[in-house]
Amino acid sequence: MRWLIATALLCNTVSIMVQAQEQVPVRVAMPQEQGLSEQLVLSGSLTAQQDASLSSRTAGLVAELLVDAGSTVKKGQPLLKLDTALAQHELAQRQAALSAAQVLQTERLRLVTEAEKLTEQQLFPQTELSLRRAALAEADAMLQQAKAEQQQQQEIVARHTLTAPFAGVIAQRTTDVGEWVALGTPVLQLVSLAPLLLDVQVPQEYFAALSALRRIEVRADMLPAEKLSAKLLATVPVGSSSARSFLARLEVTDGQQVLLPGTSASATFYFERDDATVLVVPPDALLRHPDGNFSLFAIRDNKAYRHNVTLGRSSEQGVEILSGLPKGQAVVVRGNETLRDGQAVRVLSDDKE
Numbered sequence: 001m002r003w004l005i006a007t008a009l010l011c012n013t014v015s016i017m018v019q020a021q022e023q024v025p026v027r028v029a030m031p032q033e034q035g036l037s038e039q040l041v042l043s044g045s046l047t048a049q050q051d052a053s054l055s056s057r058t059a060g061l062v063a064e065l066l067v068d069a070g071s072t073v074k075k076g077q078p079l080l081k082l083d084t085a086l087a088q089h090e091l092a093q094r095q096a097a098l099s100a101a102q103v104l105q106t107e108r109l110r111l112v113t114e115a116e117k118l119t120e121q122q123l124f125p126q127t128e129l130s131l132r133r134a135a136l137a138e139a140d141a142m143l144q145q146a147k148a149e150q151q152q153q154q155e156i157v158a159r160h161t162l163t164a165p166f167a168g169v170i171a172q173r174t175t176d177v178g179e180w181v182a183l184g185t186p187v188l189q190l191v192s193l194a195p196l197l198l199d200v201q202v203p204q205e206y207f208a209a210l211s212a213l214r215r216i217e218v219r220a221d222m223l224p225a226e227k228l229s230a231k232l233l234a235t236v237p238v239g240s241s242s243a244r245s246f247l248a249r250l251e252v253t254d255g256q257q258v259l260l261p262g263t264s265a266s267a268t269f270y271f272e273r274d275d276a277t278v279l280v281v282p283p284d285a286l287l288r289h290p291d292g293n294f295s296l297f298a299i300r301d302n303k304a305y306r307h308n309v310t311l312g313r314s315s316e317q318g319v320e321i322l323s324g325l326p327k328g329q330a331v332v333v334r335g336n337e338t339l340r341d342g343q344a345v346r347v348l349s350d351d352k353e
Contacts, residue, residue, distance in 0.1 A: 042201065236249075309325050
């Protein structure tokens with residue numbers, strides 16, 4: 001009799017232990033009903049906002065090259081100087097002519113002042129005063145002309161120095177010291193490094209959806225782990241008849257990262273959908289079948305039940321479930337790889353491993 005009681009107690013204990021062992025620890029999450037944003041990923045190339053072939057503003061012989069390919073320059077920095085010997089001689093002549101005109105104008109002003117005083121005392125003829133005033137007006141005009149010619153020659157001398165119109169890097173040099181360059185001949189190529197633009201071809205069906213654009217993320221291939229922010233700078237509302245798309249130009253606004261023009265990048269567009277709320281689950285809850293279908297485990301009465309589901313769109317919030325998932329049931333997001341349909345589970349709280 002004692003042997004039967006011991007055997008029954010042992011079987012009961014083993015049964016309890018087996019049942020406890022069959023309770024698989026899992027982590028769960030509640031599906032959310034929310035508006036799901038839509039994603040569109042497009043690839044393109046980073047381009048510089050400013051890319052200029054620089055040329056000298058006058059013809060001349062290259063006397064100095066102050067930069068080379070790869071040089072980083074600031075706006076207004078001298079890049080190239082032409083020989084200014086003849087221009088400087090001409091400037092000296094203009095300055096001498098200006099000095100002579102100033103002396104002549106000063107002398108004729110003195111004569112007019114003297115004549116005005118004598119005329120008031122009736123010691124000088126009025127006709128002579130009028131002649132001196134006319135001569136003074138002529139001297140004033142000659143002085144203004146000399147000033148204009150001197151300023152013009154100063155500008156010609158200044159044009160013998162090529163300066164950077166914007167900050168950037170010298171991408172190419174096409175001249176050398178001692179070479180004669182004609183007016184308008186490209187000598188340097190200057191490319192700005194910031195801000196950078198990303199041109200992508202957007203499918204035509206998304207043209208109207210740009211008004212619901214929430215944000216844009218850019219991933220550069222030279223910095224694959226970094227998410228860069230960007231903004232829509234412009235769209236070209238002229239579609240391509242072959243690709244059925246239109247050009248969208250993005251500006252990468254994250255200035256902390258070092259990117260290079262000409263490198264590849266991809267942009268992710270996040271759109272707000274205006275349809276009704278949908279049921280969204282975390283991607284970790286989904287199990288992919290060999291036939292390409294998906295299922296997940298939902299918890300009911302501390303047991304996990306498999307449900308074949310139909311998926312909709314994916315976004316950063318999760319994956320849309322179109323059908324197959326009962327409402328109000330938590331789904332398994334950890335430990336679901338080895339679960340069996342109807343298996344007992346033990347739900348772990350967030351503070352437990």
